[in-house]
Amino acid sequence: MQDVPREIKRAQAPAKKSGLWDSIQSWDSRLSVTKGLTIVTLLTGFFGGYFQYLNSYEEKVGEQAKADMAAATSTFIEISNAFAEVQMLQESILTDYAEARTAKADAAVMQVDAKAASDLASDYSKARTALRQNGLVFARKAEIYIDWPSDLSRDPAAPRTLDQDPLTDMLLTEYNFDCDAEANLPHFKGAIFDGTDHGPPNEELCTDPTANGPKAYVDLCARQRGSGAVDPLRKVVNINWWSAKHHVLIMHHCFEALRGRPGAAIDMNQSGKQPLPKQQEDYKERLNTQARRIDAYMTLTMAQLERIRVKYRPSGFLCHVPLARDVIGLFSDQCTPIRTAVSERG
Numbered sequence: 385m386q387d388v389p390r391e392i393k394r395a396q397a398p399a400k401k402s403g404l405w406d407s408i409q410s411w412d413s414r415l416s417v418t419k420g421l422t423i424v425t426l427l428t429g430f431f432g433g434y435f436q437y438l439n440s441y442e443e444k445v446g447e448q449a450k451a452d453m454a455a456a457t458s459t460f461i462e463i464s465n466a467f468a469e470v471q472m473l474q475e476s477i478l479t480d481y482a483e484a485r486t487a488k489a490d491a492a493v494m495q496v497d498a499k500a501a502s503d504l505a506s507d508y509s510k511a512r513t514a515l516r517q518n519g520l521v522f523a524r525k526a527e528i529y530i531d532w533p534s535d536l537s538r539d540p541a542a543p544r545t546l547d548q549d550p551l552t553d554m555l556l557t558e559y560n561f562d563c564d565a566e567a568n569l570p571h572f573k574g575a576i577f578d579g580t581d582h583g584p585p586n587e588e589l590c591t592d593p594t595a596n597g598p599k600a601y602v603d604l605c606a607r608q609r610g611s612g613a614v615d616p617l618r619k620v621v622n623i624n625w626w627s628a629k630h631h632v633l634i635m636h637h638c639f640e641a642l643r644g645r646p647g648a649a650i651d652m653n654q655s656g657k658q659p660l661p662k663q664q665e666d667y668k669e670r671l672n673t674q675a676r677r678i679d680a681y682m683t684l685t686m687a688q689l690e691r692i693r694v695k696y697r698p699s700g701f702l703c704h705v706p707l708a709r710d711v712i713g714l715f716s717d718q719c720t721p722i723r724t725a726v727s728e729r730g
Contacts, residue, residue, distance in 0.1 A: 444722060448696070458529075462522070463632060467678050473508035477505055519553075519639075524629070526628035527549075536717065557637070561634075572683075575600065576600050585620050590605035601622050602622065604622065606618035631684060695717075
């Protein structure tokens with residue numbers, strides 16, 4: 385009889401281990417908050433609020449992506465059309481005027497050709513005036529609508545100085561930027577400008593464009609009048625070929641320099657003088673150089689449009705997991721391409 389309880393004890397089933405849901409139900413039965421608010425209700429409200437916030441954020445990202453792409457594309461087309469129109473008219477006038485003045489044809493044909501060249505000159509004058517009025521504004525628009533949105537590491541709320549980029553059209557004139565130098569033509573190979581001060585000017589840095597290796601920027605130095613020596617009192621200014629703003633500034637500056645050169649076919653057409661063959665050839669070569677600048681600007685801008693698409697790419701599954709999204713945000717902008725502003729003034 386003494387062994388009966390032991391047998392009964394052996395016959396009893398082992399206790400079932402409680403899982404996560406059993407634990408939540410246990411907490412739910414033990415814990416109640418004012419007005420019947422339970423732990424399950426709290427969890428449901430938390431997850432519901434999280435996914436509601438997530439959906440709202442995704443909608444804002446989508447709207448911002450559309451706005452940035454539309455503004456960047458519109459700016460790209462506007463600037464490209466303005467410079468391409470002037471470039472086309474310059475080339476047409478150079479060709480048509482030269483043919484009208486040198487072709488061995490009767491007077492009637494030469495008169496028709498000269499009339500066509502004169503009409504082109506009128507169109508060119510209007511396009512040139514519009515470009516001169518809007519050139520510097522175009523540079524700022526390129527910075528705002530192309531450079532900034534395509535910079536994957538740029539935080540709009542981060543503090544920064546207002547004169548962070550010192551390059552201006554006036555500075556290019558003061559530093560005697562040489563539009564014809566091969567070293568000053570755009571290229572995208574080599575080190576990319578990192579935005580830091582590269583030290584005081586020196587002859588090696590300012591004379592040898594390959595100093596410190598190949599680079600996708602130009603070290604521009606001020607030189608003293610008369611002697612041409614590097615001015616040690618003025619800082620080195622960098623032309624960054626990965627900046628749409630810098631491309632537009634250079635194109636506008638070199639367009640004005642090209643137009644103001646003696647012997648330009650356009651100016652001679654208006655004055656009634658015939659350009660010499662050597663002057664025509666030089667002018668044509670400079671037009672080709674300007675065309676290379678426009679092509680480089682278009683190449684860069686199309687690449688920056690792709691970077692904007694990458695910036696607003698669809699987020700992955702982990703970006704929709706609570707807490708995991710915040711952990712990813714510490715190391716990457718993949719889940720949060722739009723950041724909340726932390727300050728209003730830098």
